[in-house]
Amino acid sequence: METAKAIAVRRSTRAYKPEQIKDQELNEIVKAAKLAPIARGAVENVHLTVIQNQALIRSITEAAQKAAGTDKVSLNYGAPTVIIVSGKALGGLEIANAACITENMLLTAADLGLGSVFVWGAISVTKDQKEVIASLGLPEGFEPIAAAAVGYPAEAITGEREPRPLSLNVIK
Numbered sequence: 001m002e003t004a005k006a007i008a009v010r011r012s013t014r015a016y017k018p019e020q021i022k023d024q025e026l027n028e029i030v031k032a033a034k035l036a037p038i039a040r041g042a043v044e045n046v047h048l049t050v051i052q053n054q055a056l057i058r059s060i061t062e063a064a065q066k067a068a069g070t071d072k073v074s075l076n077y078g079a080p081t082v083i084i085v086s087g088k089a090l091g092g093l094e095i096a097n098a099a100c101i102t103e104n105m106l107l108t109a110a111d112l113g114l115g116s117v118f119v120w121g122a123i124s125v126t127k128d129q130k131e132v133i134a135s136l137g138l139p140e141g142f143e144p145i146a147a148a149a150v151g152y153p154a155e156a157i158t159g160e161r162e163p164r165p166l167s168l169n170v171i172k
C-alpha cells in the first residue's frame with residue numbers, strides 16, 4: 001500500500017475479533033516502531049512492551065476504569081495486542097517520541113489491513129499505580145506514555161477518508 005493510502009485508510013478501531021494477529025504482522029509493526037524518528041536519535045530513552053497476555057490487558061483496563069471512574073476507558077478496546085511505548089522523562093520529548101513511534105505502528109497496521117487505536121487515556125490514569133507499573137516489567141527510569149492497540153477489526157476497514165478541515169494558514 002502506498003503511504004498516502006495507509007494514512008487515508010487508518011482510523012481508530014474500537015471493535016475487534018478475538019483472534020490474535022500473526023507474529024509476522026507483529027514483527028512488521030514493531031519494525032515500524034523502531035524506524036520512527038526519536039529525539040536526538042537517543043534510542044536508549046525509549047522502551048517498547050508488547051502485551052498479548054489477555055489477563056494482563058484486562059487487569060490494566062480494570063485499573064484504568066476504576067481510576068477514571070468510567071468504563072469508556074480501555075487499554076485495548078478488545079484488540080488482542082497492545083504495544084506500549086515507555087520513555088525516560090525528557091521535558092516533553094518523551095511524549096513526542098511516543099507519538100511518532102505510535103503513529104508509525106498505526107500506519108503499519110493500516111497497511112497490513114489491521115485495525116488499531118492510539119491509547120493514551122488508560123495509560124495516563126494508571127502510570128502512577130505501582131502494581132500496573134510492576135506488571136509491565138519496565139527497565140529502571142521508564143514510564144509508560146502511549147500505546148497502539150492492534151487486531152483484526154470486527155468489521156472490515158474499507159475506503160480512504162477525506163482530510164479534515166484543520167485550521168491552516170500558508171505563508172509564501
Ligand SMILES: Cc1cc2nc3c(=O)[nH]c(=O)nc-3n(C[C@H](O)[C@H](O)[C@H](O)COP(=O)(O)O)c2cc1C
Nearest residue numbers: 010011012013014074077099117118119120121122
Ligand atoms: C494523543 C492521542 C491520544 C488518544 N487517546 C485515545 C484513547 O485513550 N482512547 C481512544 O479510544 N482513542 C484515543 N485516541 C484516538 C482519537 O480519539 C482519534 O484519533 C480521533 O478521535 C480521530 O479519529 P481517527 O483516529 O479515526 O482519525 C487518541 C489519539 C491521540 C492522537
